[in-house]
Amino acid sequence: MHLKIQMLGTGSAFAKNYFNNNALLTAESFTLMLDCGITAPAALHKLGVPLAALDGILISHLHGDHVGGLEEIAFRMKFELQRKPVLYIPEPLAETLWNHTLKGTMQTEEAQSLDAYFDVHRLEEGSVHSIHPGIQVELIRTEHIKGRNSYSFVFNDKLFYSADMRFTPQLVTDMVRNRGCVVFHDCQLHPPGAVHATLDELLTLPEDVQRSVYLMHYGDDRDDFAGRTGAMTFVEQHKEYEF
Ligand SMILES: Nc1ccn([C@@H]2O[C@@H]3COP(=O)(O)O[C@H]3[C@H]2O)c(=O)n1
Ligand SMILES: [Zn+2]
Ligand SMILES: [Zn+2]
Incomplete structure (x- = not known):
């Protein structure tokens, strides 16, 4: 099954020249948006x-x-399309998303829950879920912010998508060498990384692993790092990649 991925944006959280690091993943004619940030x-x-x-x-x-873009997408789908967005969310995040992110602006007398605005599919971590006959996703909890849950994805056993993750070389190496995955990895260009993998850390990966690593979630000065990414390649915003 062919997977196509197109980054809506490849920027870090605070980048201004790039949109937020979100993507469209397409198989057959099904389109799944990966994250839905402010931009x-x-x-x-x-x-x-x-x-x-x-x-x-x-x-x-x-x-x-x-x-950060979920409120707009849900309101516009409700008022313009009279339907709910289908939301796939790791189960441990669902309550916090409603109670601490969306409820303050979205709750009304008639709409009292996440399910009032979204067709919610709560996904168990560590399992493989069939989103569509053409898209299977494995949810892997990975380290990002201490004490907060964050997840990376493996699609169709061939694309590892880190979302936001600290440097975890064993996992990345296993994905490439043992599972034959291409890796889309967030990359903080300037140290200290703290909550993301830095370019310097990623450059310590073995060269055969680096060849399968594509860098995303980078800062506005990305072009200054051209030729300094070892065997890794920057993902281009809006370009379509097929696997
Ligand atoms: N402990 C933290 C928490 C957050 N941050 C910064 O805030 C950003 C939130 O989005 P992000 O894409 O995870 O990147 C985070 C850091 O830049 C950070 O640097 N350290
Ligand atoms: Zn981020
Ligand atoms: Zn983050």
Whole structure:
């Protein structure tokens, strides 16, 4: 099964020249949005992708560059399309997303829960879920912010998508060498990384592993690092990649 991925944005949380690190993953004619950050509605608009084209939204964790666009998408689907977005969310994140991110602006007398606005599919971590006959996702809890849950994804056993993750070389190496995956990895260009893998850390990966690693979630000065990424390649915002 062919997978196509197109980054709506490849920027870090605070980048201004790039949209938030969100993506469209397509198999057959099913389109899954990977994260929905503050800039996601503008990025969709820029690409000419209508809301009706979104068959589902999968969330990795609750930072604004990954969920900050959900309010707009849900309101516009409700009022413009009279339907709910289909939301795939790791089960441990669902209650916090409603109670601490969306409820303050979205709760009304008639709408008292996440399910009032979204067709919610709560996904168990560590398992493989069939989103569509063409898209299977394995949810792997990975380290990002201490004490907060955050998830990376493996799609169709061939694309590892880190979302936001600290440097975890054993996992990345296993994904490439033992599972034959291509890796889309967040990359903080300037140390200290703290909550993301830094470029310097990623450069310590063996060269055969680096060859399968594509860097995303980078800062505005990415072009200064051209030729300094070892055997790794920057993911280009809006370019389509097929696996
Ligand atoms: N403990 C933390 C928490 C957050 N941050 C910064 O805030 C950003 C939130 O989105 P992100 O993409 O996870 O990147 C985080 C850090 O830049 C950080 O640097 N350290
Ligand atoms: Zn982020
Ligand atoms: Zn984050």
